[in-house]
Amino acid sequence: MISLTEVTKNYGSRASADSVQIGPMTVEIAAGGITALVGPNGAGKSTILTMIGRLLDVDSGRIEVAGHDVVNSPSKTIAKILSILRQENHFVTRLTVRQLVGFGRFPHSKGRLTAEDERHISEAIDFLDLAELENRYLDQLSGGQRQRAYVAMVLAQNTDYVLLDEPLNNLDMQHAVQMMQQLRRAADELGRTVVIVLHDINFAAHYSDQILAMKDGVVAEHGPPQEIMRDAVLSRVFNTEVTVIEGPHGPLAVYY
Amino acid sequence: MTTQLDRKRGQDPRRPTPRGETSGGARGWAPAEHAARAPGGRARRSGAITSRRHGLRYVAVMALLGALSLFFTLGILGYGNPMPFGSSGYRLIAQMRLETLLIIGVVAFCQAMATVAFQTATNNRIITPSIMGFESLYIAIQTGAVFFFGIAGVTMLTGLPQFLMQAAAMVLFATILYSWLLSGRFSNIHIMLLVGVVIGGGLGSLSTFMQRVLTPSEFDVLTARLFGNIGNGRAEYLPYAIPIALVAGGVLWWRARRLNVVALGRNTADNLGVNHKREVMVILLLVSVLMAMSTSLVGPMTFLGFLVATLAYQFADTYSHRMLFPMAMLIGYTVLAGAYFIMRNVFYAEGAVTLIIELLGGIVFLIVLMRKGRL
Numbered sequence: 022m023i024s025l026t027e028v029t030k031n032y033g034s035r036a037s038a039d040s041v042q043i044g045p046m047t048v049e050i051a052a053g054g055i056t057a058l059v060g061p062n063g064a065g066k067s068t069i070l071t072m073i074g075r076l077l078d079v080d081s082g083r084i085e086v087a088g089h090d091v092v093n094s095p096s097k098t099i100a101k102i103l104s105i106l107r108q109e110n111h112f113v114t115r116l117t118v119r120q121l122v123g124f125g126r127f128p129h130s131k132g133r134l135t136a137e138d139e140r141h142i143s144e145a146i147d148f149l150d151l152a153e154l155e156n157r158y159l160d161q162l163s164g165g166q167r168q169r170a171y172v173a174m175v176l177a178q179n180t181d182y183v184l185l186d187e188p189l190n191n192l193d194m195q196h197a198v199q200m201m202q203q204l205r206r207a208a209d210e211l212g213r214t215v216v217i218v219l220h221d222i223n224f225a226a227h228y229s230d231q232i233l234a235m236k237d238g239v240v241a242e243h244g245p246p247q248e249i250m251r252d253a254v255l256s257r258v259f260n261t262e263v264t265v266i267e268g269p270h271g272p273l274a275v276y277y
Numbered sequence: 278m279t280t281q282l283d284r285k286r287g288q289d290p291r292r293p294t295p296r297g298e299t300s301g302g303a304r305g306w307a308p309a310e311h312a313a314r315a316p317g318g319r320a321r322r323s324g325a326i327t328s329r330r331h332g333l334r335y336v337a338v339m340a341l342l343g344a345l346s347l348f349f350t351l352g353i354l355g356y357g358n359p360m361p362f363g364s365s366g367y368r369l370i371a372q373m374r375l376e377t378l379l380i381i382g383v384v385a386f387c388q389a390m391a392t393v394a395f396q397t398a399t400n401n402r403i404i405t406p407s408i409m410g411f412e413s414l415y416i417a418i419q420t421g422a423v424f425f426f427g428i429a430g431v432t433m434l435t436g437l438p439q440f441l442m443q444a445a446a447m448v449l450f451a452t453i454l455y456s457w458l459l460s461g462r463f464s465n466i467h468i469m470l471l472v473g474v475v476i477g478g479g480l481g482s483l484s485t486f487m488q489r490v491l492t493p494s495e496f497d498v499l500t501a502r503l504f505g506n507i508g509n510g511r512a513e514y515l516p517y518a519i520p521i522a523l524v525a526g527g528v529l530w531w532r533a534r535r536l537n538v539v540a541l542g543r544n545t546a547d548n549l550g551v552n553h554k555r556e557v558m559v560i561l562l563l564v565s566v567l568m569a570m571s572t573s574l575v576g577p578m579t580f581l582g583f584l585v586a587t588l589a590y591q592f593a594d595t596y597s598h599r600m601l602f603p604m605a606m607l608i609g610y611t612v613l614a615g616a617y618f619i620m621r622n623v624f625y626a627e628g629a630v631t632l633i634i635e636l637l638g639g640i641v642f643l644i645v646l647m648r649k650g651r652l
Contacts (some may be wrong), residue, residue: 034448074548075547076543076547076548089610093652095550096547096550096551096552097550097551098550099550100548100549100550101550104548105544105548106548107544109545110542111542112540112541113396113400113401113402113540113542114537114540114543114544114596116596118307118329119321119323120323120325120596122323123323123324124537124538124545124549125547125549126551127534127538127551128549128550131534131586132534132535132538133534135326139321139322139325142323143321143610155321156327156328174496175548178548178549183455228409249566250387
């Protein structure tokens with residue numbers, strides 16, 4: 022379980038009028054399944070996600086993941102509990118897919134890959150259908166393939182909690198759907214707890230178990246998709262007229 | 278259409294799944310058909326060497342560099358020795374030349390390790406510690422001494438305490454710059470690089486200004502100091518420079534696996550449990566020690582580090598610092614020893630090795646870059 026207690030983050034100097042505050046936010050994200058973070062731009066989704074992943078300092082409050090205080094626990098302990106993938110990933114080093122995924126094993130092997138590590142690497146690669154590409158260099162891949170390789174790296178890290186910041190960015194329809202299906206399988210078959218920032222509310226409704234809607238730095242709604250997928254709720258969260266219709270695979274938000 | 282929809286509905290991903298068995302942390306992967314061998318029959322292995330060809334190329338390049346450095350070493354030791362072979366005079370001359378070789382070795386070691394580690398820590402492959410104000414500081418110290426104390430100032434800067442003081446000043450300068458820029462509200466490596474380059478440029482202009490008002494003779498003495506000068510390197514500092522450089526380099530080697538992760542950038546390194554900020558501070562401190570040793574021994578070597586590191590990335594083509602460091606060192610030794618040998622025996626101008634390094638090195642660098650098309 023991920024629990025946030027009165028977590029805040031301030032952008033800009035506190036005194037000035039244009040400073041932005043995220044939080045105070047108190048929320049519990051249950052273990053297991055996929056939780057989608059949605060909300061308008063600037064709502065603080067990525068801020069909260071990167072703070073849970075201890076890539077961003079918390080100004081005040083407390084974040085616990087599986088009982089570990091994320092801020093004060095050693096980073097190498099946390100690295101075995103949660104993995105986080107941010108939006109932009111650019112490496113100066115030239116790496117093959119397999120080398121990149123191999124780095125996911127660093128918290129366990131400290132760079133000395135064992136047979137056990139190799140097994141995890143192969144499995145993560147196979148899980149994301151990258152076996153054919155595993156010896157290609159990242160700069161020889163398309164954007165979608167590269168995105169899959171990054172996800173394979175955090176899966177190889179073999180942590181209970183996987184945090185992903187907009188992994189569908191730059192993916193076309195086919196690859197976005199594939200990515201969500203693979204994440205769904207990671208949650209169902211591998212028992213991972215996936216927390217994911219999504220922009221498309223319909224993807225969130227279809228693939229996630231819980232939706233955490235944020236607005237102006239605080240939690241606006243938190244519940245299963247059926248509760249969030251309502252005209253009034255979505256219109257309020259996104260500041261846009263949204264109509265929810267019954268689609269062939271569940272509710273669909275229409276907002277064009 | 279209907280069947281397709283049905284099939285999709287049949288595998289509705291939202292269906293509830295039993296999670297009780299997987300909550301204990303001891304999860305297995307799905308019983309998939311992951312083979313230990315790829316379809317081609319090749320064993321699926323990770324590691325710094327991607328293929329047999331890659332490994333062979335690395336060994337071949339290292340062997341070639343080794344042969345070249347051996348050739349230049351023997352050439353510098355034995356070529357053009359006026360005394361008959363085996364006489365005591367011959368040995369005396371060879372021994373003096375051995376000191377030069379030691380200086381070349383230390384400089385190559387320091388510049389290679391410092392530049393590769395610096396570029397890893399700062400996640401860039403263009404800016405080197407030389408450009409970041411290290412050598413400008415050295416130049417400013419030397420110029421300031423001559424400016425304020427005349428030719429006597431040069432002698433004031435010679436001697437063991439002065440060597441250690443100057444090295445300490447450079448390390449202190451670097452540490453203050455890094456800790457100021459990497460902590461607090463900047464916390465941004467690009468700002469640090471920019472500030473470093475600006476400070477370097479400012480110190481450079483200050484030195485140029487002071488040089489303008491020197492007398493010609495003072496300027497002449499100073500110039501001899503400011504060229505990267507191997508033939509006139511200060512061998513008396515070697516007993517201190519070698520152990521200090523070895524310790525700093527040893528620590529970098531020991532942390533090489535963490536360096537591999539630091540090279541992936543802050544977010545990825547932090548995700549993998551490597552404290553990026555602390556790691557970068559340690560690396561930059563060691564880099565400043567190495568640079569201080571090299572610069573105090575022979576003066577500025579502006580282009581050498583960049584050339585050596587870039588060529589090492591091209592030829593080694595790996596993330597592993599345990600492969601990059603030795604290759605960068607060997608390239609550095611070959612380039613320096615080769616340049617010294619040529620300048621000494623062809624142009625009789627052993628002082629100005631940096632000239633040939635920048636000329637030949639620049640051409641080699643451009644050729645490699647044009648052929649590969651990437652940094």
